[in-house]
Amino acid sequence: xxxxxxxxxxxxxxxxxxxxxxxxxxxxxxxxxxxxxxxxxxxxxxxxxxxxxxxxxxxxxxxxxxxxxxxxxxxxxxxxxxxxxxxxxxxxxxxxxxxxxxxxxxxxxxxxxxxxxxxxxxxxxxxxxxxxxxxxxxxxxxxxxxxxxxxxxxxxxxxxxxxxxxxxxxxxxxxxxxxxxxxxxxxxxxxxxxxxxxxxxxxxxxxxxxxxxxxxxxxxxxxxxxxxxxxxxxxxxxxxxxxxxxxxxxxxxxxxxxxxxxxxxxxxxxxxxxxxxxxxxxxxxxxxxxxxxx
Amino acid sequence: xxxxxxxxxxxxxxxxxxxxxxxxxxxxxxxxxxxxxxxxxxxxxxxxxxxxxxxxxxxxxxxxxxxxxxxxxxxxxxxxxxxxxxxxxxxxxxxxxxxxxxxxxxxxxxxxxxxxxxxxxxxxxxxxxxxxxxxxxxxxxxxxxxxxxxxxxxxxxxxxxxxxxxxxxxxxxxxxxxxxxxxxxxxxxxxxxxxxxxxxxxxxxxxxxxxxxxxxxxxxxxxxxxxxxxxxxxxxxxxxxxxxxxxxxxxxxxxxxxxxxxxxxxxxxxxxxxxxxxxxxxxxxxxxxxxxxxxxxxxxxxxxxxxxxxxxxxxxxxxxxxxxxxxxxxxxxxxxxxxxxxxxxxxxxxxxxxxxxxxxxxxxxxxxxxxxxxxxxxxxxxxxxxxxxxxxxxxxxxxxxxxxxxxxxxxxxxxxxxxxxxxxxxxxxxxxxxxxxxxx
Numbered sequence: 001x002x003x004x005x006x007x008x009x010x011x012x013x014x015x016x017x018x019x020x021x022x023x024x025x026x027x028x029x030x031x032x033x034x035x036x037x038x039x040x041x042x043x044x045x046x047x048x049x050x051x052x053x054x055x056x057x058x059x060x061x062x063x064x065x066x067x068x069x070x071x072x073x074x075x076x077x078x079x080x081x082x083x084x085x086x087x088x089x090x091x092x093x094x095x096x097x098x099x100x101x102x103x104x105x106x107x108x109x110x111x112x113x114x115x116x117x118x119x120x121x122x123x124x125x126x127x128x129x130x131x132x133x134x135x136x137x138x139x140x141x142x143x144x145x146x147x148x149x150x151x152x153x154x155x156x157x158x159x160x161x162x163x164x165x166x167x168x169x170x171x172x173x174x175x176x177x178x179x180x181x182x183x184x185x186x187x188x189x190x191x192x193x194x195x196x197x198x199x200x201x202x203x204x205x206x207x208x209x210x211x212x213x214x215x216x217x218x219x220x221x222x223x224x225x226x227x228x229x230x231x232x233x234x235x236x237x238x239x240x241x242x243x244x245x246x247x248x249x250x251x252x253x254x255x256x257x258x259x260x261x262x263x264x265x266x267x268x269x270x271x272x273x274x275x276x277x278x279x280x281x282x283x284x285x286x287x288x289x290x291x292x293x294x
Numbered sequence: 295x296x297x298x299x300x301x302x303x304x305x306x307x308x309x310x311x312x313x314x315x316x317x318x319x320x321x322x323x324x325x326x327x328x329x330x331x332x333x334x335x336x337x338x339x340x341x342x343x344x345x346x347x348x349x350x351x352x353x354x355x356x357x358x359x360x361x362x363x364x365x366x367x368x369x370x371x372x373x374x375x376x377x378x379x380x381x382x383x384x385x386x387x388x389x390x391x392x393x394x395x396x397x398x399x400x401x402x403x404x405x406x407x408x409x410x411x412x413x414x415x416x417x418x419x420x421x422x423x424x425x426x427x428x429x430x431x432x433x434x435x436x437x438x439x440x441x442x443x444x445x446x447x448x449x450x451x452x453x454x455x456x457x458x459x460x461x462x463x464x465x466x467x468x469x470x471x472x473x474x475x476x477x478x479x480x481x482x483x484x485x486x487x488x489x490x491x492x493x494x495x496x497x498x499x500x501x502x503x504x505x506x507x508x509x510x511x512x513x514x515x516x517x518x519x520x521x522x523x524x525x526x527x528x529x530x531x532x533x534x535x536x537x538x539x540x541x542x543x544x545x546x547x548x549x550x551x552x553x554x555x556x557x558x559x560x561x562x563x564x565x566x567x568x569x570x571x572x573x574x575x576x577x578x579x580x581x582x583x584x585x586x587x588x589x590x591x592x593x594x595x596x597x598x599x600x601x602x603x604x605x606x607x608x609x610x611x612x613x614x615x616x617x618x619x620x621x622x623x624x625x626x627x628x629x630x631x632x633x634x635x636x637x638x639x640x641x642x643x644x645x646x647x648x649x650x651x652x653x654x655x656x657x658x659x660x661x662x663x664x665x666x667x668x669x670x671x672x673x674x675x676x677x678x679x680x681x682x683x684x685x686x687x688x689x690x691x692x693x694x695x696x697x698x699x700x701x702x703x704x705x706x707x708x709x710x711x712x713x714x715x716x717x718x719x720x721x722x723x724x725x726x727x728x729x730x731x732x733x734x
Contacts, residue, residue, distance in 0.1 A: 045387035046411050059734070065727075132562050134570070153561025153712065241509050242561065242712055243705040258384035260698045261408075 032274065039267035056268035066269070068244055069252040072159065076248060077227035079163035084223045085216070087167050088174025093208075095175065096182045108179070112172035119169070123236030126165040127152065130237075152238050155245035162246060165233055170226060174219045181215035182208070213288050220284045228277050249273055342632055343396035344372045345389075347382035348650075351584035355650030359642055363635065370631050372398070386617060387412055395617035397624060397632045401451060403442045403611040404690040408697075414616040415448035416633065421626035424616070424633040425449065430640075436682065439611045439655045442689070451613035452636050453655035455646060456682050458609030459514065459579050460674070461599065465592045467574045471496040478575075478596040485575075485599040489557045492574035500557035501575045502564030503549060504711075505582070509704035512549075514608045514690075515577060516707050518598060519545035521688045522606040527703075532693050533732055537703075538725035546717035548601065550710050560712040568593075580678050583651035583670055595674040597681050609687035611655065614639060647671070653679050695731060702727040 039057070042050040060066045091111050098104035114122065129137045132150040141148035151161035185208065193203045209216075231250035234240065240247035249269055257266030348356050353376045360374045375396070378385060383405065389395040390412040401409050416424045425431075432440045435453050443451030465475035471491040479485040489500040503515040517527075523541040528534065553560050558573075565582065567573035569589035576582075577598065586593050598607040614636040616629065624632075643654035644662035648670050654660050660679065665671055681687060691699060703724045710720035 045384070045391050131566065132559060133567060133572070150559070150561040155714070239508055241705065241708055243709040243714070255701060258381050259701070260695075261384060261387060 035267045035270045035274075038264055039271050041264045043263045044261040045263060052264070056264045057272075059265060060268055060272065065244065065247070066249075066252060069247050069249045070272075072245070072247060073228060073230070073249045075159050076163055076230055076246075077224070079160060080166050080230070081220070081223045081227045083163055083167040084170045084226070085174055085219050087171040088219060089178050089212075089216075091171060091175040092178030092182060093204075096179055108175075111175055114169050115172040117169065119232030120236055122165065122169045123233045126161075126168075126233070127237045130161060153242050155242060158238055158242065158246045162230070162233060162237065165237065166226070166230065169233070170223070174223065177215050177219050178212060181212050185211050213290075217284060217288045217290060220288075221281050224280045224284065225277055228273055228280075339369055339371050340628060340631055341371045341373050342398060342628065342635060344374050344398040344635070345382075345386070345396040346374070346376045346400045347379045348400070349377045349379055350581070352581060352650045352652075353377055355646055355648075358649055359639055359645050362642060362645070363638055366638075370635065372635060383409060390618050393620040393623060395619060397616065397619065397628060398635060399615050399617045400454070401613050401615045403439065403451065403453070403613060404692050404696065406443070406445050406451060407692055407694045410445045410450050412617055413450040414618055414629070415450060416452065416616065417449045419616075419629055420621065421629040424629060425452075427630050428633040428637045430633070430637050434657055436653075436655050436657065436660075438682075438687075442611070443613055451615055452640065454612045454614050454640060454643060455650075455652035455655050456609060456611050456678075456687065457580050457652050458607045458678060458681060458687050459518065459577050459598060460607065460678060460681060461596045462568060462576045462578055462582060462586060463594050463596065464568065464571060464574055465594050466571070467492055467496050467498060468594075470498075471574065475594060478594060479599050480597065480605075481599060482601050485601070488575065489552075489555070493556055496574065499559075499562075499567055499573045501552060501577075502558050502562065502567060502573055503552055503577050504564065505576075505578045506563045506565045507561060509708045510700065512708045512711050513700060513704045516545055516549050516711075517688070517690070518577070518606055518608050519548055519601050521608075522600070522602040522604055524603060527691050527699065528693065528728075528732075535725040535728040535732070538721040542721050543717055544602070546707065546710050546721060549707075550713060550717055553711065553713055580651045580653070580674060583674050584649075587669070587673070593673075595677050597677060597684075598686065605684075605686050606688050607681060607686045608690065609682070610689060612652070647675055651675065653682060698731045699728050702731050 040051060040053060042052050042055070095104055095108040095111065098107065117125075129135050130151045132138060132153065138148040138150075149157050151157045189207050189211075190203060193207055198206070229250050230248055231254065234246055234248055234251050235254070238246045240251050250273070253266045253269040253273070256262045256269065344360065346353070346356055356376060357374060360372045363372050382400075386395065386399055386409070395412070401413065414424075416430075417426075421427070430452060436456065439453040439456055443449055443453060461478060463475075463478050468475040468478075468488075471488070472495055473488055473491055479488045485501075492498060492500040504511040520527075520537065520542055523545065525537060525539070525541040525545070527537050529536045552558060558564075558567075564573060564576045564578065565585065568576040568578075568582075569585055569591065571589075571591050586595075598605060616632050616636075619629065640654070640656040640659065643656050643659040644665040646652050647654050647659065647662075647665045648668040651670055651674065653675060654665070659665065665675070668675075690696065693699060706715060706720040706724040706727075709715035710717045715723075
């Protein structure tokens with residue numbers, strides 16, 4: 001029997017953590033470490049496993065296709081992350097403003113709805129919407145006299161089109177995050193600001209935005225991860241095309257792993273993605289003044 | 295998986311019968327040793343996992359065959375799992391590596407060089423010659439398809455079908471264009487005349503060369519034109535690209551010319567255009583048959599026209615295989631049951647033809663009355679079979695790195711088709727990348 005209070009406390013903590021920690025280690029940490037481990041080998045799932053050190057990383061460094069995929073991923077992330085977080089924030093402000101009306105609740109549910117769809121459904125819907133012959137989006141744009149390029153078959157447009165699709169899909173969840181954070185801001189602060197004669201913009205910049213920082217950080221980290229591991233919508237909507245204009249890193253990884261069966265090289269791409277996402281997450285903490293939380 | 299006791303007799307037993315039986319057993323156990331009455335003895339049921347990469351209409355047709363198999367067998371049951379086309383081979387490799395492979399699987403003929411390591415050699419298995427055990431004989435199968443199922447002197451594949459691309463055309467659009475709907479084009483000149491007539495007189499899209507225009511489909515369309523001139527993707531030793539030459543260029547230029555001549559637009563989906571009644575002619579596989587039938591388009595089907603020196607089409611075959619099994623999971627008895635199930639599936643592959651639109655490789659199934667009298671046969675399969683028998687079918691590249699070679703070619707062929715890259719540049723870039731892949 002454990003008698004020492006600190007010892008008891010440590011054991012209790014460990015016991016409470018155990019159910020989560022066991023699964024987290026087994027299904028999260030374990031695969032990550034194993035991924036790094038197999039990135040050091042040449043392995044095609046069935047044949048011999050050969051240790052090649054950093055050979056897979058050297059192959060990536062020499063592969064123009066990898067650099068193209070990295071460029072596409074960065075381009076996508078640079079567009080999609082601000083779009084998702086920005087639209088999510090705007091939607092949250094809007095539904096917060098109309099929160100007391102019945103229509104407001106319906107609108108909030110409607111904005112959130114796309115997030116409930118699976119990526120394959122989202123991809124198929126938007127592929128249809130952007131079909132050069134039958135796409136509603138193109139038909140509407142043309143009827144308005146606007147130019148409507150075949151978005152998914154045009155190298156200049158394909159990444160923005162994918163980013164827009166992803167924003168439609170994911171912004172609703174960010175809206176819910178920001179909406180919850182808005183609820184936490186005390187009404188007294190708004191009242192005091194108004195008494196001091198602050199404008200709407202001033203209230204937003206000096207009160208709302210600073211107090212939303214924790215939610216912004218969470219949304220940014222979450223969206224950074226989504227932005228860099230984008231895969232399903234690309235596979236379904238463009239398969240990486242036209243040419244390789246939308247082949248992103250996750251698709252490159254998938255092809256090397258599951259089509260070419262080069263698991264080591266695919267794992268190396270996974271490690272590169274991990275390092276990029278970790279780096280950007282740490283930067284987000286720093287940028288929003290949370291480095292002391294690290 | 296393996297032996298279970300939930301046989302069909304057990305499943306159909308009434309609750310009353312079960313209670314009576316249970317009471318009798320309890321009473322018997324109470325007084326001494328029990329001998330199961332014959333009426334209550336359940337047959338041992340062997341469950342075999344059967345994984346395929348089929349989806350849509352193909353999957354429904356295979357389900358039909360498996361349902362018939364399970365209804366016809368008391369002691370063997372097939373557990374069917376389907377629908378992972380893209381990841382199928384990776385999953386198969388992973389399952390074999392983990393010692394948990396399905397007992398029956400599917401393999402394309404064109405993948406034999408990179409998949410054979412995951413398969414059981416059927417004529418030299420640990421249970422002996424499984425082909426002999428099941429009575430599977432090469433003479434019962436289409437010869438070319440049967441012959442392609444051997445690697446290093448060992449047979450790994452039992453052919454299920456042949457599938458290929460052909461020319462689907464809209465008879466109403468043909469009439470509007472002043473063309474004879476009973477005489478679809480067979481030569482390049484006839485084909486070009488038809489395209490121009492459809493474009494100018496019927497005022498609609500004339501032709502789509504590549505199904506839904508995915509990069510791999512556009513590559514296949516180019517291959518049809520290239521192979522039709524006797525071209526080959528790689529050098530005979532398989533170590534260098536061989537397509538960046540006059541024939542490859544002529545093929546790609548002709549393909550890109552289809553867009554330049556206004557027969558279609560880049561990036562469009564031929565499946566949808568044809569089903570919407572807006573497309574005159576479409577090159578597509580036999581799997582398009584169920585969609586064409588459902589579309590209400592008054593369609594016809596014909597051979598791929600002779601674009602260059604010889605009429606050629608892209609084609610491949612699905613084969614039934616036994617993935618590599620561990621003895622502790624799969625007994626010799628189960629291997630024999632698996633090969634017998636494979637034979638049964640082939641013997642009933644006329645269903646595969648009628649509902650899946652594929653040409654059975656099993657010759658007696660090709661002659662089955664149900665198939666020959668079916669709509670599928672009359673609408674398209676008879677022509678597909680003709681194409682196979684006339685030697686139109688060209689298999690895709692059979693090479694250990696075929697998926698990577700294809701992936702290296704596809705973006706450049708697509709860009710040339712889209713008109714964003716000159717065919718000569720596209721081939722040069724594709725050649726450089728293929729050589730890089732082959733030398734790495």
